[in-house]
Amino acid sequence: MTAQIAAYGRLVDDPQVKQTSKGTPMTLARMAVSLPCSQAQDGQATLWLSVLAFGKLSRTVQ
Template sequence: MSMQAAAYGRLGQDPRSISTTSGKPMTTVSLAVAIGGPDDPALWLGIVAFGKVAEDLMRHGKGDLVSVSGRVQRNAWTTTSGEKREQLQIVADSLISSRTVRPSGGKRRQAEPTSQHRPAAGAQHEPDAALPF
């Protein structure tokens, strides 16, 4: 049984593109999610995406507001200094950008969902630094 989740927050750094051994596009990034009050620290989630969702995520940068949904997994690893780390991660099957776009008509509109894709397993990623909301 897998747990599904949706999260909305700011990207902690520019997304990082990785090619899988099968050549499929994969993107990782961290997401700062506001939990509690304005003085409470952000909850950092790892985001991993594959295929079309990965390509869409690469069009974003540090600080962009996005909403992702997908399967939740726990990711554990050991740093090069031997420290054990753990992070919750969402394997994204959809991404919605909160960016607005200016079509050729010059009118502002809300961006539409960028893709729907069911990915496979993922990889970990650590945040660069906390972002204010």
């Protein structure tokens, strides 16, 4: 199963570049996205995302 989302946030670590067993490049990046939240003291909550990209998109994320 795959999903596509659009998120605006900030990278929190350097992207990790690896290859699959078939040699396809892949990049793993961690991202923090601020969201409005009425229950938080400052009115915002942070959503932590792990982003995994393959092939040409992997090179773009790097």
